[in-house]
Amino acid sequence: GEDVEQSLFLSVREGDSSVINCTYTDSSSTYLYWYKQEPGAGLQLLTYIFSNMDMKQDQRLTVLLNKKDKHLSLRIADTQTGDSAIYFCAWGFNKFYFGSGTKLNVKP
Amino acid sequence: SAVISQKPSRDICQRGTSLTIQCQVDSQVTMMFWYRQQPGQSLTLIATANQGSEATYESGFVIDKFPISRPNLTFSTLTVSNMSPEDSSIYLCSVRQGGDTGELFFGEGSRLTVL
Numbered sequence: 001g002e003d004v005e006q007s008l009f010l011s012v013r014e015g016d017s018s019v020i021n022c023t024y025t026d027s028s029s030t031y032l033y034w035y036k037q038e039p040g041a042g043l044q045l046l047t048y049i050f051s052n053m054d055m056k057q058d059q060r061l062t063v064l065l066n067k068k069d070k071h072l073s074l075r076i077a078d079t080q081t082g083d084s085a086i087y088f089c090a091w092g093f094n095k096f097y098f099g100s101g102t103k104l105n106v107k108p
Numbered sequence: 109s110a111v112i113s114q115k116p117s118r119d120i121c122q123r124g125t126s127l128t129i130q131c132q133v134d135s136q137v138t139m140m141f142w143y144r145q146q147p148g149q150s151l152t153l154i155a156t157a158n159q160g161s162e163a164t165y166e167s168g169f170v171i172d173k174f175p176i177s178r179p180n181l182t183f184s185t186l187t188v189s190n191m192s193p194e195d196s197s198i199y200l201c202s203v204r205q206g207g208d209t210g211e212l213f214f215g216e217g218s219r220l221t222v223l
Binding site for chain 2: 030031033041042043044045048088090093094095096097098099100101
């Protein structure tokens with residue numbers, strides 16, 4: 001599979017912004033995705049970005065893509081306790097590969 | 109978006125036995141995949157379930173250990189054969205629908221514990 005690296009843990013206070021990073025080694029996909037996994041639940045698609053874009057904003061979520069450095073980030077504004085989960089970046093077309101996941105902990 | 113149902117949602121199994129996980133989708137989909145998520149780990153693709161032909165396995169996964177069926181465009185099964193404690197994982201069925209973004213949708217997963 002493709003190597004997709006993420007930082008393992010992130011802890012923020014409620015109301016702060018969270019930034020989750022993802023570095024990948026292959027760039028053949030048309031889209032890049034962010035998924036959220038809450039405890040005991042399946043994966044939920046949060047947002048995606050087209051590979052020709054640098055930035056996409058979707059309510060509290062901002063996705064930045066730096067194709068030159070193969071770096072993707074997800075910024076969550078005004079982070080809430082309900083945002084506590086594991087976040088995975090994902091990449092692919094006919095097959096999808098997932099990053100190692102970042103566990104976000106939001107403290108009240 | 110597709111609605112995916114997996115059965116069983118969880119099970120406790122004895123070493124050496126086999127278990128079949130079912131995945132039912134509420135609409136016809138072209139591409140179905142099976143993933144494994146070991147405790148505290150990311151998702152690893154096991155195989156692509158091909159309708160009407162043998163599944164395509166990723167490196168490190170073989171048909172004898174993880175036989176897969178896909179008799180039609182809405183249903184697939186994954187069998188975990190001759191289980192050992194190392195097979196304790198969440199197994200996730202996912203589908204990719206057509207359209208511009210082609211994202212993956214996931215079932216809730218089947219959590220297997222092998223004693």
